[in-house]
Amino acid sequence: MADPLGERDRASEALDLVAAAAGPYLETLTSRPVHDPAAAGLLDGLGGELPEDGEGSPATIEELVRIGTGAATHSSGPRFFHFVVGGSTPAAQAADWVTALLDQVAGLWATSPLAAEAETVALRWLKDLFGLPATHGGVLTPSATYANLTGLAAARSWWGERHGVDVSADGLAGLPAMPVLSGGYLHPSSSKALQVLGCGRDTARILARDDAGRVDLAAMDRALTELAGPAVLIGNAGEVNTGDFDPIDELADLAERHGAWLHVDGTFGLFAAVSPQTAHLVRGVDRADSVAADGHKWLNVPYDSGVAFVRDPAVLGRTFGAWNAPYLQSAEDTRLNYNNLSAGSSQRARALPIWATLRAYGRQGYRAMVERHHDLALRLGELVEAAPELELLAPVRLCVTCFRYRKPGATGPELDELNRRLGEALLADGRVYAGTTVYRGMTALRPAIVNWRTTEDDIELLVSVVRELGARLAA
Structure with missing residues (x-):
């Protein structure tokens, strides 16, 4: 087997093998160990030299299923408590298979109206689920790190505009350092976003009132007064060590009083808004200028999936829309062209699993x-x-x-x-x-x-x- 064209008339055979293996594998997830040390030897089957003549898809997929179901870390099962990792609901998992089947070029309406419309609907439903205003802009991202990067990139554009500079076009040269303030719950993903944006990984000023990292609001108020200029605040909804929250509503008060941008990292904590029992933990998140969250955590959709929301939708277009490529839509034409609203340009239709799981289980689920x-x-x-x-x-x-x-x-x-x-x-x-x-x-x-x-x-x-x-x- 040297050319996939030879499999054109039986392309579904490999998919049938995966479908046949799926049922037995999923049925045993509740009883399997999360990781079987005895299966480590299976990984040797992935090695060897690149074949000169391929084995064909049925034999290859059969081997991959054998190795994968034995040697994988079964993080989609019920006893993976490390990091913050969700599984995939049945609807989301099936929709992810559909995503691979259809293999849409997502991001531009011209390449896939299906993917664009699914993303628009999924974002609308997520805003409804989280209690965010319908007028917020949004875009799906590969992860919470990218969602934080998207929100903080929008903040950087806003901050540059306050200094009379279009940083998307002209960069940061000649500008002072962008002031970023946070409590001690700041997650490394936000620091990494600041690093990638050229603002500096370690430039965020941490204002905490104890060794747990609880934010010192009085110190932050004083710092903003001393700065007497535009600044960015990062509020943290769901700290990874204990699940604790910054007081988002009070941070929003500070942001309004001092004319600052409030970004909320709600990677998993934003889901507190879904229940009346926990919604008080994210009170005020609707007042934030940007919000980041993860889908492959508590939404329980497959990796990779994140989402960024921005209060002023136009900021996303100004931050990411200037492609300067004649065959792409202009920066002003952002209707359903999500490539103009994020750092990515080539991406899979990650909206489909989100749409499917929300359609399947709804708000009450x-x-x-x-x-x-x-x-x-x-x-x-x-x-x-x-x-x-x-x-x-x-x-x-x-x-x-x-x-x-x-x-x-x-x-x-x-x-x-x-x-x-x-x-x-x-x-x-x-x-x-x-x-x-x-x-x-x-x-x-x-x-x-x-x-x-x-x-x-x-x-x-x-x-x-x-x-x-x-x-x-x-x-």
């Missing part, structure tokens, strides 16, 4: 999922507090539970080393996945619960495995 996960995080906190060898390190705010294993008589450094080894043991064991972090100077576990499959049984297994491995390491 996502409210039920957010509330269930919040309840599970609270339940995990209760189990931690009931276990004498475990210690809850922070209140449970949303979907993250921060705790550590403790050994009687152990010092702080000894506990840090014990919990570091415990984190490594959890990943090596593979039954559940939960990594470590450093919170208030302490090494801790911080499992995040955002997968639609997760139930109380999975939470109880997590605690059981932590206690088992912790006791073994502490002995």
